[in-house]
Amino acid sequence: MSQERDESRRRPSWMAGIKPRHALAEVDPLPLLKLDAVVKTYRDPMTLKPFTAVDGVSLTLERGEIFGLLGPNGAGKTSTIKMILGLTRPSRGTILIEGRDPWDPDARRKLGYLPENPCFYDHLSAVEYLDLVGSLFGIRAETRRARSQALLQRLGLGAHARKPLRKFSKGMTQRVGVAQALLNEPNFLVLDEPMSGLDPIGRSEVKQILREERERGTTILMSSHVLAETESLCDRVAILHGGRVLEVGSVKGLLSSGVVEWEIGLESLTPDRALALRAQGHRADSVGTRWVVRVGSESALQSVLGELVRAGIKIGSVEPRRESLEEHFVRALGARREGSL
Amino acid sequence: MTRTLAIAQNTLREVARERVVLVLALFGLMLLMGSQVLSPLALGEGRKVVIDFGLAGSSFLATILCVFLGSSLLHKELERRTVYAVLAKPIRREEFLLGKFLGLWVTAAMLLGGMAVILLAVVTVAYHDTPWQILGAVGLNLVELGIVTAVVVFFSSFTTPALTAFFAVAATVAGHFAEDLRYFASQGTPGIRAMVEAAYWMLPHLDLFNARGLVVHGASVGVERLLYAFSYGLLYVIGMLILAGTIFRRREFR
Amino acid sequence: MTRSLDRGTLVGIALAALFLACSGWVHHAAGSKVRGVREEELLYYPSGVLVRRAALGYETAAADLAWLRSVQYYGEHRLTDQKFDRIDHVMRIVAELDPQFLEAYVFGGFVLAQEMRQPERGLELLELGLRANPTSWRLAFETGFLHYVCRHDDRSAGRYFTWASRMPDHADYTERFAAFANQKAGNTGMAILLWKHTLLTGNAYMQEVARKELRRLGAM
Numbered sequence: 109m110s111q112e113r114d115e116s117r118r119r120p121s122w123m124a125g126i127k128p129r130h131a132l133a134e135v136d137p138l139p140l141l142k143l144d145a146v147v148k149t150y151r152d153p154m155t156l157k158p159f160t161a162v163d164g165v166s167l168t169l170e171r172g173e174i175f176g177l178l179g180p181n182g183a184g185k186t187s188t189i190k191m192i193l194g195l196t197r198p199s200r201g202t203i204l205i206e207g208r209d210p211w212d213p214d215a216r217r218k219l220g221y222l223p224e225n226p227c228f229y230d231h232l233s234a235v236e237y238l239d240l241v242g243s244l245f246g247i248r249a250e251t252r253r254a255r256s257q258a259l260l261q262r263l264g265l266g267a268h269a270r271k272p273l274r275k276f277s278k279g280m281t282q283r284v285g286v287a288q289a290l291l292n293e294p295n296f297l298v299l300d301e302p303m304s305g306l307d308p309i310g311r312s313e314v315k316q317i318l319r320e321e322r323e324r325g326t327t328i329l330m331s332s333h334v335l336a337e338t339e340s341l342c343d344r345v346a347i348l349h350g351g352r353v354l355e356v357g358s359v360k361g362l363l364s365s366g367v368v369e370w371e372i373g374l375e376s377l378t379p380d381r382a383l384a385l386r387a388q389g390h391r392a393d394s395v396g397t398r399w400v401v402r403v404g405s406e407s408a409l410q411s412v413l414g415e416l417v418r419a420g421i422k423i424g425s426v427e428p429r430r431e432s433l434e435e436h437f438v439r440a441l442g443a444r445r446e447g448s449l
Numbered sequence: 450m451t452r453t454l455a456i457a458q459n460t461l462r463e464v465a466r467e468r469v470v471l472v473l474a475l476f477g478l479m480l481l482m483g484s485q486v487l488s489p490l491a492l493g494e495g496r497k498v499v500i501d502f503g504l505a506g507s508s509f510l511a512t513i514l515c516v517f518l519g520s521s522l523l524h525k526e527l528e529r530r531t532v533y534a535v536l537a538k539p540i541r542r543e544e545f546l547l548g549k550f551l552g553l554w555v556t557a558a559m560l561l562g563g564m565a566v567i568l569l570a571v572v573t574v575a576y577h578d579t580p581w582q583i584l585g586a587v588g589l590n591l592v593e594l595g596i597v598t599a600v601v602v603f604f605s606s607f608t609t610p611a612l613t614a615f616f617a618v619a620a621t622v623a624g625h626f627a628e629d630l631r632y633f634a635s636q637g638t639p640g641i642r643a644m645v646e647a648a649y650w651m652l653p654h655l656d657l658f659n660a661r662g663l664v665v666h667g668a669s670v671g672v673e674r675l676l677y678a679f680s681y682g683l684l685y686v687i688g689m690l691i692l693a694g695t696i697f698r699r700r701e702f703r
Numbered sequence: 704m705t706r707s708l709d710r711g712t713l714v715g716i717a718l719a720a721l722f723l724a725c726s727g728w729v730h731h732a733a734g735s736k737v738r739g740v741r742e743e744e745l746l747y748y749p750s751g752v753l754v755r756r757a758a759l760g761y762e763t764a765a766a767d768l769a770w771l772r773s774v775q776y777y778g779e780h781r782l783t784d785q786k787f788d789r790i791d792h793v794m795r796i797v798a799e800l801d802p803q804f805l806e807a808y809v810f811g812g813f814v815l816a817q818e819m820r821q822p823e824r825g826l827e828l829l830e831l832g833l834r835a836n837p838t839s840w841r842l843a844f845e846t847g848f849l850h851y852v853c854r855h856d857d858r859s860a861g862r863y864f865t866w867a868s869r870m871p872d873h874a875d876y877t878e879r880f881a882a883f884a885n886q887k888a889g890n891t892g893m894a895i896l897l898w899k900h901t902l903l904t905g906n907a908y909m910q911e912v913a914r915k916e917l918r919r920l921g922a923m
Contacts, residue, residue, distance in 0.1 A: 150703065193537045196701040213539040221537040227529045229459060231466050243455035244538040288534065298537075490771055494806055498767045505764035625760055650727045655760060657733055662763045666803045677733035681726050688722030695715025 138207045140296055140327045141169040141192065146201035148187050148351075161187040163351035164201070169327055171295075174318065176338040176359075177331040178437060179348035185331040186224065188348070189300055192329070193221055205296065217245070220294035224301045224331075226285035230274035234265055234284050237273060238291055245292040252291070259287040263313070278305035286314060290321070297321060299330040303337055315341060339363075339433035347437060349444055363430050370409045373425035374399040374416070381419065385412065398424065452540045453548045460552020464518055470560065473510045477564045480506040481571055496576045497665055500568065504583060504661045507564035508590050511557045512597055512621070519553045519601035520613035533702060543694035546602060550690060554598040558591050585670030586660040592682035593658035597621060599689035600653060606697040624653040657681060755799055766801035773797060773807075777814065790814050791824055798831060808832030809845050822853035840870035844877050847884065857888035865893060868900075879909065882916065895922045 148162040162184040169175050177185045190196045191203055194210035208215035228237050235256055242252030260269050263283040268276070276284065282305045289297060302318070303311045318328055318341060332338045338345060339359055346356040355362060377399040382392040390412060391402040401416075403409050409426070416423060431439070464470065484502035489495065526532035536545065565587040573579045600620050604613040623630070627649055634645035657678045660670045758765040773793040780787050794811030797804055808829050816825030829846040836842055847863030850856045864881035867873055882897035899922070901913040917923040 190702065193533075195533060195536060196703065213541055215539075216537060217539045219537070221534065223530065223533045223537075226534060227531050228534060229463065229531055231463050232459070236462075240455055240459055241534075241538065244452050244535065244540050246451060246539075285534075487771065490774060494767070494770065497763075498771070501764045501767045505761045509761070650723060654727075654730045657730060659760045659762075661761070662801060662803065665763050674733070677729060681729040681733065684722050684726035684729060688719045688726060691715055691722060692719035695712055695719065698715070699712060 137171070138204075139168045140171050140206060141167070141329065142202075142204045143167045143188070143192075144202045144204075146188070146191060146198045146203060148184075148191060148196065149199045160351055162191070162198075165348070165351070165353055166201075167346055167353065167356065169329060171327050172322060172325045173343040174322055174328040174330065174341050176342035176345035177329060177348065178335065178338060178345055178433075179331075180441065183348040184351040185348055186300060187351075189298060189329075189331060192298060193219075218292065218295045220289035220292060220297045222282075222285045222289040222297075222299045222302055225304060226281060228273050228281070228284060228288070230272060233270045233272055234260060234276070234287070235269045237284065238288060241288045241291050247292065255291055255293075256287070259290055262317070263287055264310075279307060279310055282306055283310065286317065290317075295326055297326055297328045297330075299328065301332055302330055303332065303334050311337065335434040335437055336432070345433070347440055349441055354440055354444055359433065363433065363436055367406075367428045368431045368435065369402050369404050369429050370406070371425075371427045371429055372401040372403070372409075372412065372416070372423060373427070374401065375422050375424055377401075377421065381421070388412075402429075452538075453544045453551065456535075456540070456545055456548025457551035457555065460522065460549050461556055464514075464522070464553060464556040465559075467518060469518060470514065470556065473514055474560060474563065477507055477510050477560070478567065480510075481564070481567055485571060485575060496572060496580075499572055499575065500580055500583060500665050501661065503564065503568035503571070504586055504590075504665070507561050507568070507587075508593075508661075510564070511561040511590070511594055514560055515553060515557045515594060515597045515601055516614055516617045516621075518556075519598060520605055520617065521610040522549055522553060523602075523605040524610045524613075527702070536702070542698045542700075546606065546694050546697050547690060550598055550602045553602070554595050557594050557598065561587065561590060561594065580664070580667075582664045582667065582669040585675065586664045588675065589658040589660050589670060589678050592678055593655055595686050596653045596655065596658075596682055596689075599686040599693075603689045603693040603696075606693040607700070620652060621655065623648075624655045627652050627654055627656075653685060654681070758800060762800045763804075766797050766804050766807075769793065769797045769800060770804065770807065773811075777810075785818070787814055787819055790819070791828060794828060795831070798828075798835070802832075802835035805832065805836065805839060805841055808842060812845060812849060816849050816853050822849055825849055825853070838870050840867040840873035840877060843867035843870060844874075844880070847880065851880075851884060857884050858890070861885035861888045861890055861893065865897070868897065875909065879912070882913075886916070886920070891920060895920055898922070 143165055146162055146165045147160065149158050149160050151158055165184070165188055167175075177188065179185050187196070191198050192205070192210055194216065197211070203210055205215040205219065210216070229240070232240065238256035238259070239249075239252055242256065247255070257266075257269070260266050263286060265280060265283055265287070268280065273281065273284065282302075286302065289299070297318075299318075302314055306314060315337065318330075321328060330338070330342070342359055344356065344358050345362065347354045375398060377392065377394075382399070385392045385401055390404070390408065391400075393400050393402075401412065403412050413423065413426070481499070481503050484499045484506075487495075487498055487502075523532075526535075532545075536542065565583065568583065569579055569581075597617065601613060601617045604616045608616070630645055631649050634642050637645075657674070660674070663670060755762055773790070776793060777787060777790065790811055794807045797807040801807075808831065812825040812829040812832075814825075815828060816822040826846060826849055829842060829849065832842045833839065833846060843863050844867035847860045847867060850863060851860035861881060861884035864877055864884050867877040868881045878897050878901050882894050882901060885891075885897065886894035895917065898913045898917045898920070901909050902917075914923060
């Protein structure tokens with residue numbers, strides 16, 4: 109009671125009837141990137157006809173995730189990325205990077221960017237180019253030197269550091285691109301086709317680097333045509349088509365609803381039974397000494413399982429095969445074209 | 450400023466490594482040596498001929514470098530898309546443009562300065578007297594080069610290399626005729642007069658920077674003239690670069 | 704976003720206009736003091752104006768080229784027909800491009816006077832040079848010389864030699880020439896003045912000559 113009296117003495121009289129809050133609601137941190145109904149319209153320079161490259165895109169990127177921007181050519185991925193980088197301005201809508209307009213140079217201070225098919229000053233060597241990039245970020249000379257050396261080593265370019273960039277292959281240029289994107293230890297990486305021009309080892313190395321960056325808390329926005337890699341790397345993806353977002357969500361979430369078929373593993377199967385199953389429209393294939401029967405729907409699965417059990421055939425395994433991101437992407441685009449989405 | 454200087458240093462490296470610069474420097478050297486050959490034909494005016502040709506040649510070559518290399522400087526960045534990776538860094542567009550201007554101007558200045566030093570050496574050795582007064586003319590020429598470079602950067606911020614070179618040359622030539630244009634326009638209709646008056650204020654007035662005639666006859670460039678020329682040049686260059694920066698700031702890179 | 708960009712653009716244009724206007728003002732302020740009065744004189748020589756304008760700031764180098772050509776022109780005709788009809792025109796172009804190119808007036812004047820026996824035209828060219836270079840003792844002296852040698856006009860010669868002797872950095876002999884010419888022309892007062900001046904030159908031979916002449920004139 110004395111505590112209540114003490115509290116009431118501390119609080120102003122006009123608050124006497126109001127219950128005190130004992131905990132403050134947590135303030136949500138700013139999303140790293142927020143696009144709000146962004147539209148970009150160009151005019152054809154010859155015909156002056158307007159062309160909408162990005163049509164009402166809204167996206168939010170949270171910190172520490174790898175976000176994939178997918179879509180066919182002309183979907184608006186690069187146009188969206190250019191607006192995020194301040195290379196072009198939205199015709200309508202807003203873009204904020206940690207609450208700042210991308211046009212503000214400070215918004216790009218902790219941003220790393222790898223352009224598609226990058227082209228750098230080919231009269232410079234790799235080390236000279238990274239030195240230039242470091243100067244633009246305001247990084248001190250000794251720090252830039254140390255980071256450049258470390259990055260070039262990490263990306264397998266240590267021996268080529270002093271060669272002019274004009275003598276670099278496509279893959280080597282791509283690696284320099286990754287190095288210059290990481291030089292300022294960014295908290296936001298924007299990568300346009302990061303695997304382009306890389307051999308399988310190179311791709312694996314870059315993927316490893318991106319995973320390490322994510323562990324560090326870096327947010328990564330990547331646009332890619334190589335969907336298999338996007339599937340393995342990205343936490344969330346957005347599928348763009350005609351400048352609009354068709355779908356956005358986690359990779360697991362997008363693919364969980366898409367079970368393509370069920371696979372029943374069998375120890376053995378008689379040729380007659382296999383023929384009968386094929387006659388019903390299912391697939392029955394021998395894999396070594398075992399058999400795999402593939403049925404297209406859950407109802408068919410129930411019916412086939414019942415049949416096999418009644419026939420005394422031992423069921424080894426039953427597994428759903430989910431569609432890959434590529435299959436989902438193609439299906440989503442096809443559905444869009446048919447107007448069912 | 451660090452960012453601007455980084456771009457300037459890169460531009461200097463890029464331009465200086467162009468073969469054209471070497472060709473221009475060699476040409477300048479040949480011109481100086483050649484004028485020495487002509488001097489016996491000049492009936493005692495050999496020293497004047499060497500200094501004249503040296504000053505005129507170095508000024509002309511440095512101007513050529515500014516106009517023709519400068520006009521493609523920005524366009525090359527856009528063609529090769531090297532500008533994307535740079536402008537995605539925390540650098541303002543105006544800083545980028547200023548860096549380009551400084552790099553180009555310093556390269557032209559180095560060509561001009563180098564030729565001036567060689568000219569001084571050639572005249573000293575051949576005529577046993579050092580024409581120090583040519584440094585005044587060279588100083589004015591440097592400011593003139595700054596103006597030409599600013600005009601080139603202005604046009605290149607929004608048009609193609611060919612048009613940039615054309616407009617830059619046209620502006621420079623028209624700048625020499627500016628007073629005459631104004632005089633002729635004063636005889637015309639009010640509309641023509643207003644248009645020409647507007648053009649008159651925009652055109653670079655390069656007559657202030659031509660002291661070649663003075664120094665070749667042994668006179669020095671007065672301090673008053675140097676101050677006026679420097680002030681005019683600085684104000685004009687700043688005005689042009691602000692205009693170029695304003696236009697470049699609005700440019701979109703599709 | 705669009706509104707703030709427009710404001711930035713307007714500010715940029717306004718600032719640029721301000722700086723360009725200031726530069727124009729500086730140029731205007733500099734013009735009358737620094738550019739000199741050559742432009743007005745050119746109005747008297749319309750044929751040269753175009754040549755000068757075409758030179759685009761490289762007038763003195765163009766003058767040198769013209770000079771080299773004119774020397775070649777003289778040389779060729781010297782070796783062939785001894786006719787130098789165009790020497791006047793050619794030297795005037797050199798002078799138009801570079802009004803301070805003294806040699807053009809002197810050489811042209813002498814070729815016209817001595818070789819073409821047209822001293823009036825030679826003197827006209829030298830007068831042109833004197834108008835552009837009024838403080839040139841050399842041009843004044845050469846003009847006086849032509850008057851003395853070709854026209855035998857002691858009075859005019861004396862006048863020009865006196866002019867030369869009063870110009871900065873003149874050669875010592877101009878005073879001697881001035882004194883002699885004025886004496887011959889009967890301008891005794893001027894002759895005495897000039898001889899007395901010669902006494903101060905420090906050249907022993909000249910001082911002896913000056914004393915002799917002054918005694919002859921009854922001034923010593």
